[in-house]
Amino acid sequence: MSTTGSAADLDRPLRADAARNRELILQTARKCFAERGISVTLNDIAHEAGVGVGTVYRRFADKDSLIEALLATKFEAMNAAAARAAEELDPRESLRLYLMGVFSFRARDRALADAIVRAGRARPSIVLERDRLEQQVATIIGRARDAGVVRPGFDARDLPILTAMVGTVADATREHDPDAWKRYAQVLVDGVLPQAEPDEMVGEPLDRDALERAMQPQS
Incomplete structure (x- = not known):
């Protein structure tokens, strides 16, 4: 780069x-x-x-x-989201807040995944921001693990794939139902943070027409 x-x-x-x-x-x-x-x-x-x-x-x-200049702002935003989540005293809610924050960020930003990949080749100040984010997230997950509220085996390295899954839904449904991703993000969060009494799913399933549009190959 x-x-x-x-x-x-x-x-x-x-x-x-x-x-x-x-x-x-x-x-x-x-x-x-x-x-x-x-x-x-x-x-x-x-x-x-x-x-x-x-x-x-x-x-x-x-x-x-230009992308590198934008990388700095992306990592600043994600570090701020992690810091806000870390302020939550309840370990389960802390991790839930961070997960939904990252999913929301990706739902709005198609280029997020590419930015994360590029971070390792960016200038040292951006690499430091990336490392700071990883440390913050590891602490949030560690608190949840110590409290016994996160699914055994869940790791910070699982986050990029989960985020990509939400991004795929957001990209496919943005035109006709920009909030559809929240329904499926909730399923992922509940999978990571199982509850004895799960919350009711948010939103509604896509109707037949919306589902067909969402399943069309993206150009």
Whole structure:
């Protein structure tokens, strides 16, 4: 991954108009990647932001540089979610809050999985944020394990696959039922944190037409 453009952008003071353009590009890229995934191009982002392609390339040397700049904000958000969950005194509720927070993040952001994969090749400050997140999550799961409220054998390494499962549902149903993922996320959470008396499932099953649309291959 190229880091030259993003590192320079972080270190070099920007004029007010240049700073506004950079923030506009970042906000637009975040929206485009979240909605359409990592295949979005810098030209797409420039068009969506209403700026010239040259403006984008002056701030970011290539798409990898832009993605790396966004990585920092993603990990900051996930670390903040983990910190909020860790404040919950009840170990079961703490882990439930974190799981639903991550699932909600992925439901809104198609590019989350790719961002996590790229983190290992990012600049050291982002790797540190990733490691901090892993430590926070390990602590939350450890508390739940010590309290005997989490399914035996559950591990933080299970989270990426569970999150991908929720993401698949969210991507398939976003157009006609943007909250459908919550019903199936609840099933996963209850599987990780079994209850003696399970809660009633949230939402409603997809009707036949919605189910057929959701099961169509995604372009």
